[in-house]
Amino acid sequence: MERPAWAPRSIDISVPSVSRIYDFYLGGSHNFEVDREAARKAMEFMPGLPKIMQANRAFMRRAVRFAAAEGIDQFLDIGSGIPTFGNVHEVAAGSRPGSRVVYVDHDPVAVAHSQAVLAGNDDADVVAADLLKPQEILSSPQVERLIDLNRPVALLLVAILHFVEDADDPYGAVAELSDALAPGSLLVLTHASYEGIPLPAERAGGAVDVYKDIRNPLIMRSRDEIARFFEGYDMVEPGLVPMPRWRPEGAPEEEDPYAFSGFAGVGRTA
Secondary structure, three states, X not given: OOOXXXXXXXXXXXXXXXXXXXXXXXXXXXXXXXXXXXXXXXXXXXXXXXXXXXXXXXXXXXXXXHHHHOOOOEEEEEOOOOOOOOOHHHXXXXXXXXXXXXXXXOOHHHHHHHHHHHOOOOOEEEEEOOOOOHHHHHOOHHHHHHOOOOOOOEEEEEOOHHHOOHHXXXXXXXXXXXXXXXXXXXEEEEEOOOOOOOOOHHHHHHHHHXXXXXXXXXXXXXXXXXXXXXXXXXXXXOOOEOHHHOOOOOOHHHOOXXXXXXXXXXXXXX
């Protein structure tokens, strides 16, 4: 298999990666045949997967613009993936010039691309770290350089928590990150759920099994289970809702039915 110039030597390009599969769904070019194969297999069960990913990205952009309008100019994006067009630092800088962004991912491919994309950008950086080790993230030189934790921060956990099993205590990790945030900070979150998918759960389960097969289990949580991540936060209107219904810019009725799979919300620390 040909190794493209952008692929770090340290990565095994014969194993699919969640962030490269996501990149493929978004129409990006940083993915391998092994990723496309896994993506197509999942789409056999759930053909609307690219629509779900696009709805995630569109929500993320609206939430970043909302945060900027609220006066927030610091963004910590955990599980950021490969920075495709319209990423957090571009949206933030467009809404509030001088905004500072730190991306965090544990996928070496996502980190390598982020470094390439951010080269020469003094207001954004990337940390190779795991959501489940909040202290490693918070004490990283990149966060210490760019983020002032004594001022409000927008913490983004977009399409990441559904890759963390209950046994790994995602609620504990989110609570630990939340505890480090100044009053007036925002938690921006999306999460996959069987609720809202325009398919019977057993059919959607076929797509979930594909992720299990590549050792990246996809954990579908209920709306109530997702709401628990916001304990201690005041929900920003309209609360925890399907992605197209969170402060839409167009008519949600015109969205693809798949875009309503899963939930999105923004909470504010008191």
